[in-house]
Amino acid sequence: MSESGTIDNPFLVAIVGAGPSGFYAAEALLKSDQHVRIRMFERLPSPYGLVRSGVAPDHPKLKQAIQVYSKIADSNDFSFIGNVTVGRDITVEELCAHHHAVIFTCGAETDRRLGIPGEDLAGSYTATEFVGWYNGHPDYRDREFDLSHETAVIIGQGNVAADVSRILAKTVDELKHTDIARHALDALAASRIRDIYVIGRRGPAQAKFTAKELREFGELEDCDPVVAAEELILNPASQQELEEKTNIGSKKIYDLFREFSERASGGKSRRVHFQFLRSPVELIGESKLERVKIEKNRLSGEAFNQSARGTGETCEFEAGILFRSIGYRGVPIAGVPFDERAGVFPNTQGRIMDDGKIVPQLYTAGWIKRGPSGIIGTNRACSVETVNSLLEDLGTLSSVEINTDPQDLQQLIDNRGVRTISFDEWQRIDVAEVARGAEANKPREKFTSIEEMFAVLSRP
Amino acid sequence: MTTFVTDNCKGCRFTDCVTVCPVECFHYDDDMLYIDPDVCIDCSACIPECPVQAIYEDADYPEDKEEWIAINAEKAPNLPVCDSQMDPLPGAEERKAELGF
Numbered sequence A: 001m002s003e004s005g006t007i008d009n010p011f012l013v014a015i016v017g018a019g020p021s022g023f024y025a026a027e028a029l030l031k032s033d034q035h036v037r038i039r040m041f042e043r044l045p046s047p048y049g050l051v052r053s054g055v056a057p058d059h060p061k062l063k064q065a066i067q068v069y070s071k072i073a074d075s076n077d078f079s080f081i082g083n084v085t086v087g088r089d090i091t092v093e094e095l096c097a098h099h100h101a102v103i104f105t106c107g108a109e110t111d112r113r114l115g116i117p118g119e120d121l122a123g124s125y126t127a128t129e130f131v132g133w134y135n136g137h138p139d140y141r142d143r144e145f146d147l148s149h150e151t152a153v154i155i156g157q158g159n160v161a162a163d164v165s166r167i168l169a170k171t172v173d174e175l176k177h178t179d180i181a182r183h184a185l186d187a188l189a190a191s192r193i194r195d196i197y198v199i200g201r202r203g204p205a206q207a208k209f210t211a212k213e214l215r216e217f218g219e220l221e222d223c224d225p226v227v228a229a230e231e232l233i234l235n236p237a238s239q240q241e242l243e244e245k246t247n248i249g250s251k252k253i254y255d256l257f258r259e260f261s262e263r264a265s266g267g268k269s270r271r272v273h274f275q276f277l278r279s280p281v282e283l284i285g286e287s288k289l290e291r292v293k294i295e296k297n298r299l300s301g302e303a304f305n306q307s308a309r310g311t312g313e314t315c316e317f318e319a320g321i322l323f324r325s326i327g328y329r330g331v332p333i334a335g336v337p338f339d340e341r342a343g344v345f346p347n348t349q350g351r352i353m354d355d356g357k358i359v360p361q362l363y364t365a366g367w368i369k370r371g372p373s374g375i376i377g378t379n380r381a382c383s384v385e386t387v388n389s390l391l392e393d394l395g396t397l398s399s400v401e402i403n404t405d406p407q408d409l410q411q412l413i414d415n416r417g418v419r420t421i422s423f424d425e426w427q428r429i430d431v432a433e434v435a436r437g438a439e440a441n442k443p444r445e446k447f448t449s450i451e452e453m454f455a456v457l458s459r460p
Numbered sequence B: 001m002t003t004f005v006t007d008n009c010k011g012c013r014f015t016d017c018v019t020v021c022p023v024e025c026f027h028y029d030d031d032m033l034y035i036d037p038d039v040c041i042d043c044s045a046c047i048p049e050c051p052v053q054a055i056y057e058d059a060d061y062p063e064d065k066e067e068w069i070a071i072n073a074e075k076a077p078n079l080p081v082c083d084s085q086m087d088p089l090p091g092a093e094e095r096k097a098e099l100g101f
């Protein structure tokens, strides 16, 4: 067998998932001193994962990270193979037979559940589906959200909850020149939502927003932030948390809540109310959501390790629509070990583990490795760690017998009746989206179905 | 919106910030790091990573750090990019302790 890692016989690495962690893994491999050829498989025709379908439409600057990714994709040693779902269109075993290593960067595509009665009533939605819908993700384009009620409830106080509430709170004028999907803009234009309650199970010192995102609620065109002063009373452990010098992020959040509570109302027509130490215990309604039953909590435990405990005191209020924004969750892929409790691929420094033993050839990075937290850049450090593990293992990986003929691999996929998309083809779709957007003074108008994307490619 | 490095970074250069920057916009000289505002996407990933709280955003910074906005903009584009972790400068740990972290 000829030696791997040379120009003639490069290491072949498959990356599963074209989000930030996939691209940062590719970048780290391409920067290494080994000759590596990368094939990035993505289930959608479009790359960029949650940068395209998660990051809010009114935060366009963050999407400039895409420029870094498209530069990586330009490398001669990189190919994008879109519209292929690993685990369905090609098995993990087949990927291993054609690559020295496979890195799973497939993100966390479903959501955690509250586990309370009424959770699945009509009118109770997940943030995941709402975000996918307004961002034009093909899986969610046909969802319908009943925005005809005056009161909406968001459960959870992380940045995704902030995105969902802000999109509900903004006027059409604030959104119409973003890349929000047209169907969402039309539906939001008819929204009758006036009061949005953003409810945390712990206190104001434990909210997971970041300052920049929370500050935006003070700057909306037609929505006031509301925090009742009594909501900001802290127990001693929370006071201790805020006094800790390294916990400056939480201190800033708390100070912003304080500022909101001291503001006179701007008399705007919508309000976002931040409430703490409350958990929903039941969603009530005949055929659809009518009321939410909430239990008051108190905190127990030491500073930085406090959890919410129900006090038994409950109340009910009317609400026609509720979004659960309590975190995303990974989805298993056949042939890869899965940690059911954490919803991740079990791993040590990116090496996938099964029952405490390393599974040869399989690696992971990003949300499916660490769990659904961290922002775009967090995945860069995460992917570098994984690639370092992989590079350390090259000695053993190079002795794995694989089929290096790209035609055999293409044939295998073709035989499944799958029409793959190359990066050049994606770029044609990209150009068409931008052109469509320009007509409506938007940075882009996404194609929200795979058929529409293919239609672009069949144009002369 | 601008994100910038201030003098707390001087003489320490831990570069934890660099490992999470999605767009490689940190640049360095012998003393410290600077952010290129034309490349930075203001994602704030670097801010909580810095062990000596040297990085601020222009919506919220101490008054005496104002000059650093211009210093970053001026210096960064002419300096080499720092795209991965470097060794801290000698005496970095002492400097961190001195700054009270």
Ligand SMILES: Cc1cc2nc3c(=O)[nH]c(=O)nc-3n(C[C@H](O)[C@H](O)[C@H](O)COP(=O)(O)OP(=O)(O)OC[C@H]3O[C@@H](n4cnc5c(N)ncnc54)[C@H](O)[C@@H]3O)c2cc1C
Pocket (backbone or CB within 6 Å): A016, A017, A018, A019, A020, A021, A022, A041, A042, A043, A044, A047, A048, A049, A050, A051, A054, A055, A056, A059, A062, A084, A085, A086, A087, A105, A106, A107, A108, A109, A131, A160, A163, A328, A333, A365, A366, A367, A368, A373, A374, A375, A376, A377, A379, B043
């Ligand atoms: C609503 C929301 C808003 C966010 N906003 C911001 C923000 O403003 N700023 C910020 O810095 N961070 C933001 N984040 C966080 C950031 O998006 C994530 O940290 C990052 O996208 C995670 O990267 P990833 O590559 O692990 O996963 P993802 O970005 O989810 O990428 C995974 C990719 O894998 C593909 N895939 C999944 N399964 C398969 C399969 N079986 N076969 C082939 N492909 C597959 C998916 O289609 C997807 O393209 C946000 C997150 C969410 C949920």
Ligand SMILES: NC(=O)c1ccc[n+]([C@@H]2O[C@H](COP(=O)([O-])OP(=O)(O)OC[C@H]3O[C@@H](n4cnc5c(N)ncnc54)[C@H](OP(=O)(O)O)[C@@H]3O)[C@@H](O)[C@H]2O)c1
Pocket (backbone or CB within 6 Å): A113, A114, A155, A156, A157, A158, A159, A160, A161, A163, A200, A201, A202, A206, A207, A208, A210, A213, A279, A325, A326, A327, A328, A372, A373, A374, A375
């Ligand atoms: N603009 C941005 O930069 C941006 C935008 C969106 C997302 N992101 C990032 O993406 C990541 C994911 O965001 P996220 O908002 O999904 O997650 P998150 O930050 O982890 O927030 C989840 C929220 O849900 C709450 N929660 C969890 N389980 C609950 C339960 N059973 N009942 C009630 N509340 C519950 C959590 O409360 P506890 O604290 O009590 O667990 C927390 O408030 C984060 O790292 C975030 O910063 C960034």
Ligand code: SF4
Pocket (backbone or CB within 6 Å): B005, B008, B009, B010, B012, B013, B014, B015, B016, B017, B018, B032, B033, B049, B050, B051, B052, B053, B054, B055
């Ligand atoms: S982490 Fe802080 S101290 Fe270290 S290099 Fe970055 S800005 Fe400077």
Ligand code: SF4
Pocket (backbone or CB within 6 Å): A377, B003, B020, B021, B022, B023, B024, B025, B026, B035, B039, B040, B041, B042, B043, B044, B045, B046, B047
């Ligand atoms: S804010 Fe984000 S893009 Fe700007 S320097 Fe920090 S990590 Fe890099």
